[in-house]
Amino acid sequence: MGSQDNDKTVLGKIQYTNAWPIFYYFEPDSLHGTVEMITDVPSILNRGMGEGQIDIGALSSFAYGEISDSLLLLPDLSVSADGPVHSILLFSKVPLEYIINGRIAVTNTSASSTNLLKILMSKALEGNPEYITVDPDLSRMMEVADAALLIGDHAIKASWEDHGLYVTDLSELWNQWTGFSMTFAVWAVHRDAAENKPEVIREIVDALLASKRQSLSDLSPIVYEAMKTIGGTMKYWQRYFENLCYDYGARQRQGLELYFRYAYELGLISHEVTMELWQEKTRIQVKE
Ligand SMILES: C=C(O[C@@H]1C=C(C(=O)O)C=C[C@H]1O)C(=O)O
Numbered sequence: 396m397g398s399q400d401n402d403k404t405v406l407g408k409i410q411y412t413n414a415w416p417i418f419y420y421f422e423p424d425s426l427h428g429t430v431e432m433i434t435d436v437p438s439i440l441n442r443g444m445g446e447g448q449i450d451i452g453a454l455s456s457f458a459y460g461e462i463s464d465s466l467l468l469l470p471d472l473s474v475s476a477d478g479p480v481h482s483i484l485l486f487s488k489v490p491l492e493y494i495i496n497g498r499i500a501v502t503n504t505s506a507s508s509t510n511l512l513k514i515l516m517s518k519a520l521e522g523n524p525e526y527i528t529v530d531p532d533l534s535r536m537m538e539v540a541d542a543a544l545l546i547g548d549h550a551i552k553a554s555w556e557d558h559g560l561y562v563t564d565l566s567e568l569w570n571q572w573t574g575f576s577m578t579f580a581v582w583a584v585h586r587d588a589a590e591n592k593p594e595v596i597r598e599i600v601d602a603l604l605a606s607k608r609q610s611l612s613d614l615s616p617i618v619y620e621a622m623k624t625i626g627g628t629m630k631y632w633q634r635y636f637e638n639l640c641y642d643y644g645a646r647q648r649q650g651l652e653l654y655f656r657y658a659y660e661l662g663l664i665s666h667e668v669t670m671e672l673w674q675e676k677t678r679i680q681v682k683e
Pocket residue numbers: 409411413414437438454455456474480481482483504505506507508509546547548579580
């Protein structure tokens with residue numbers, strides 16, 4: 396697996412604002428290796444990782460879980476929230492408890508959030524709704540369903556509209572129900588790319604970590620860019636980015652382990668997920 400061209404490394408970048416801090420100062424042209432970027436919504440990147448066109452980069456945590464055997468998790472990188480996330484939102488005509496056996500339209504851009512919804516509906520609310528997967532367009536979704544799940548910038552823009560719908564933040568619901576944090580995106584590398592070109596991968600990981608550090612030390616360039624391209628106020632974006640967590644430590648790992656366990660119990664993932672860090676693998680290789 397991985398891109399067939401050994402001189403080129405293909406990197407997946409999530410186009411939503413929630414992932415910007417990790418990519419904002421990442422400049423592929425400044426690296427020694429040749430790195431090609433593919434920027435898209437999570438579901439497209441998930442497929443690229445799964446089919447091997449993408450070697451390294453961001454993907455839905457759920458998609459990582461599905462193919463964890465062929466991937467290694469990159470350290471200290473994620474899009475997580477320990478409570479509300481503000482951009483994984485279920486819009487409904489009536490309060491949540493009345494739609495647990497209804498019809499829910501879910502965005503075709505997601506994997507983690509659609510499966511989080513299934514876990515919450517089934518295990519927390521003991522419901523069994525019908526799901527339809529469609530383009531992320533709130534008014535169209537509400538024409539064909541009782542509720543609509545949007546993620547990323549689609550959810551953010553819809554949350555600013557005056558549509559009179561109930562809004563449930565799925566990350567907040569997960570946190571209230573389990574007490575755990577939720578990780579929506581992780582960064583991972585194909586095992587063969589990690590093995591065949593360790594220097595390039597090391598350089599990419601260092602550059603992503605450096606971008607994250609620089610972004611978080613002063614959010615204002617990202618905040619202005621978000622205002623310019625998406626809209627909204629400075630205060631909104633400052634709070635939005637400050638509320639997200641970009642780390643991947645014990646807290647995020649525990650939340651993700653629980654999420655994968657529930658996904659397995661419900662048959663959403665066909666196997667139990669074992670998470671292996673790229674760093675651990677490198678250390679083992681160094682010792683050998
Ligand atoms: C926080 C978010 O997380 C995103 C949600 C994803 C999913 O549902 O599969 C994937 C990547 C994340 O960037 C968001 O979209 O708002």
